[in-house]
Amino acid sequence: MTLEITGRSAAEIAASVRERIERGALRPGDPLPSVRTLADELGVNRNTAVAAYRQLTLAGLVETRGRGGTRVVDRAPTAQEGFTPDSVLRDVATGNPDPALIPDPATALAGVAGHRVLYGEPVIDPGLERWADAWMRADLAPSEVRLTITSGAADAVERLLAQALVRDDAVALEDPCFLTSIHTVRMGGYRPVPVPVDDEGMTVAGLRAALDQGVRALVCTPRAQNPTGASLSERRAAELREMLREHPYVLVIEDDHFSMLSRSPFRSVIGPDHQRWALVRSVSKFLGPDMCLAVTASDAETAERLAMRLSPGTTWVSHLLQRLTLALVSDPGVAAGIARAGGHYAARNAAFAARLTALGIPARAGDGLNLWVALPVPAREVSTHLMRRGWLARTGDEFSLGSVPTTHRLRLTVHDLSDEDAGRLAADIAAAVDTAAASAGGRRARTEVG
Incomplete structure (x- = not known):
């Protein structure tokens, strides 16, 4: 049998x-x-x-x-973002924003705590809805836009996929991919279809292959793609929009997670006539991870289905949190601080990339919180050597769906390092690369002798 x-x-x-x-x-x-x-x-x-x-x-x-x-099914746990609290190593793998650059909500919170919300009131705070409507419409081609508030971007993506798919449906994901997206798709029982990412974002050939495989949904990061830092060029966005014109009922989810902090313009793959779409913007990168709120703009049918997915559980996101968000983003001082934070991340990443390049490891800073560093030797070996020097780094294979090589990549979060620590980490990476290369040479020599 x-x-x-x-x-x-x-x-x-x-x-x-x-x-x-x-x-x-x-x-x-x-x-x-x-x-x-x-x-x-x-x-x-x-x-x-x-x-x-x-x-x-x-x-x-x-x-x-x-x-x-x-x-x-392989039920091995998927790697997650965040600190490793039980490690004595200096963690440069967190993917976190700098806490010193997160606005202090204390003053704003005191001014929004008066109104008491009861069952049956509007799901979206009217003031936040007016602000968010203008924020989202400015970057969208479709004329009809409906808004939904969820408990963060991951919550929005999970519910958007659940309202449109059944188990084993195919979902196109960027490769390498944001860890939470991989986790969401696998836990939902969907089948991830990798679409390679290059310096201009999701590739045309990769999307064509995914559509040929019958994907029912696509999750795309228009700018500051995690982990690569890539942002869509205008040419690439136009090519992807043109390809998606032939597939208007594929649910396109754009996760613009870096939004206000980004140094790159927003370029959408959602055309004016696309039927099923959603743009998700979280506030967690610029107001802090504890501000679990995201705005989703979508077509009417997707919005209605998303609201149905919310109704059995989290019927609404706390209005206190909504009003606090509005108070913060409407404050000129906070807005100026967000702009400075975006400049800080870009400058610190560029400076660290220059340090590595000067040490013989060519590196380029993309957009976002992290650096995606190419190495001439396997990243696992470099990571092991870095641990001996007191650093905890993240290797590229954790972000891989298998369509592109990532074994020679490190993703580093370095924007909060002092100049002294940044110099030390760059030197330690160079030393680890040299050690791994020398070891590989020795292994090859022993193999040839044998």
Whole structure:
């Protein structure tokens, strides 16, 4: 019997596979028999085998990879952003904004705490809605725009995908990709389809290949792409819009996470006639991660479905938080501080890239909080050497979906380092590269001698 799977009904077959997984007889990544093979082995109708696999897919136990067949899902935890609190190493992998550049909400909070909100009141605070409407419409081609407030960008993307997709639907993701996007797609039971990213953003050939594979949704970062720092050029954005014209009902989600801090202009892939779309802007990068609020602008149908996804659980985002957000973004002093913060991130990243270049490791600063550094040796080896020197760095393979090589990349968060610490880290990276290169040369020599 194939893999000792038993059963006559779809439920019995699914239960048998589940038991094999729970007992460890089937491990993450193991292939399951094709529908035809399973049906023939068990003497059942192929539709019964299809139904069994569908039950397992909906339970998140297996995934279908097209020609790659059906495999047991790898439930290994996905890497997340943020500090590593139990480490004694200096963490240059956090992806965090500089806390010194986050506005102090104390004064604004005292002025917004009076009004008490009850059930049945508008979901969006009227003042925030007026401000957000102007903020979002300024960069959108579609004439009809509906707004929704969610508890941050990740919450918005998760709910947007859930209202449009079912398990095993294909979602186009940038490669390398933002860690939270990878986690959201995998936990939702969707199938990630990688689209390579270059210096101009998501590639045309990559998007064409993803559309040919039948993706139902696309998550795109127009500027300050994490981890690469790439921003869409005007030419690339126009090419992607033109390609998407032939697929107006693919849900296009633009995550403009860096928005007010960005040094790059906003260029959208959403054309004026696209039918299913959403632009998501969080306030967490410039007002702080604890300000869990994002504005989503979308077409009317997507907005209605998103509201339905909100209604069973978090019916609305705290109006206190909404009014605090409005008070902060409307304050000229805060706005000036956000502008200075954006300049600070850009300047510190550029300075560190120049340090590395001067040490023989050519580097270029993109947009955003991080640097995406190419190395001449495997990043894992460099990371290990850096740990011995007191640094905790993040390697590129954590962000990889497999369509582009990332094994020789580091993603670094260095904007909060002093000049002295930045110089030390750059020197330690150069020394780690030299050590790894010398070790590789030694290994090659020993192999040749052997």
